[in-house]
Amino acid sequence: MEINYIAALGFIAGTLTTASFLPQVLKTIKTKETKDLSLAMYVVLATGLFLWTVYGILIGSFPVIIANAVSFVLASCILIFKIKYG
Amino acid sequence: MEINYIAALGFIAGTLTTASFLPQVLKTIKTKETKDLSLAMYVVLATGLFLWTVYGILIGSFPVIIANAVSFVLASCILIFKIKYG
Numbered sequence: 001m002e003i004n005y006i007a008a009l010g011f012i013a014g015t016l017t018t019a020s021f022l023p024q025v026l027k028t029i030k031t032k033e034t035k036d037l038s039l040a041m042y043v044v045l046a047t048g049l050f051l052w053t054v055y056g057i058l059i060g061s062f063p064v065i066i067a068n069a070v071s072f073v074l075a076s077c078i079l080i081f082k083i084k085y086g
Numbered sequence: 087m088e089i090n091y092i093a094a095l096g097f098i099a100g101t102l103t104t105a106s107f108l109p110q111v112l113k114t115i116k117t118k119e120t121k122d123l124s125l126a127m128y129v130v131l132a133t134g135l136f137l138w139t140v141y142g143i144l145i146g147s148f149p150v151i152i153a154n155a156v157s158f159v160l161a162s163c164i165l166i167f168k169i170k171y172g
Contacts, residue, residue, distance in 0.1 A: 009140065013135075013137035023127045035122055036114070045103060048106055049103060051102065052099040055092065055099050
């Protein structure tokens, strides 16, 4: 039972960190302003999330794959906006 | 041996995603401009990273604790800047 609570906490934590990028994507779609965003942050973040996804595939962990693949797509959207809008 | 390569990949991925927040912290210290950053992103991200750290403590995983604790501190710095500079 205690293990289930801990697993649930991990699930909630993963959902929050993955979902967190969505408000930035939506804000940037709306404003088309990215001046204050760090290009280096999103280059390094997207690279790291891609490697996390590969790591998840190699260890066969579906939660690691799905959380990082979704985060990678969202962070890549922000990176593309940053490159486009400067 | 193959396991070591996979573990190394996980270590690199974790280092990148954790370190990614540092350029944003440094940029914001320099410019004091946070208009284009999403407040909701950093509220949800910091909350998620805090819960990841608690999860790491509960499962006794030092890599999960350290990666998420450092990320939490950096994301919280950005959140404080956002609240301060608007």
